Amino acid sequence: MRPYKHPAADELVLERVLYALSDSIRLDIVRHLARVECATCGELDGGRPKSTVSHHFKVLREAGLVLTENTGTSHMNTLRRADVEGRFPGLLAAILSQGDAAVAATKKKAA
């Protein structure tokens, strides 16, 4: 398998990071990776079709949020937390912390 291409840490673009996180599936993947640090695509696909998930991983890689490495026959994904934090201090934490609040608000509303 050919290695995936990833942008360098100093090439990350704010708009691209925000776009990558503007989709609930991709936001879920990043939230998951923020908890576990690394995971295979299979562990992150939530039972969704492979083609859909591949596209989302591509967007996340191109934004510089996720590093995908070939490990034998599977792909291992890692959140590029330090790179994103170095380029956009406080951004990822500010976005990911909203997740819980929004989910909590939705649950509260539904109850």
Place this chain on the structure above:
Amino acid sequence: MRPYKHPAADELVLERVLYALSDSIRLDIVRHLARVECATCGELDGGRPKSTVSHHFKVLREAGLVLTENTGTSHMNTLRRADVEGRFPGLLAAILSQGDAAVAATKKKAA
């Protein structure tokens, strides 16, 4: 002129806010509004075609970032800072603060 529709403060969706800010023209408009508090569309269009700018304002309104009000023959836009902050604490500040750093980095690189 009919009044514009805006989502209520508790209806704001994180993904929609991030999507609205994932475009450099819209990010510029929001940065501008963060400085001046209110401005007409004309003051914010940067000489771009009206149809393009109208679309961007629609996205910003629907995300709940911008309030557009009819004032006589023009439209006055305001950043819904308190509503966004109430729903997503720290998010807008974290995103807008990146602007300056990214611009500074680009300028530094070009110098």
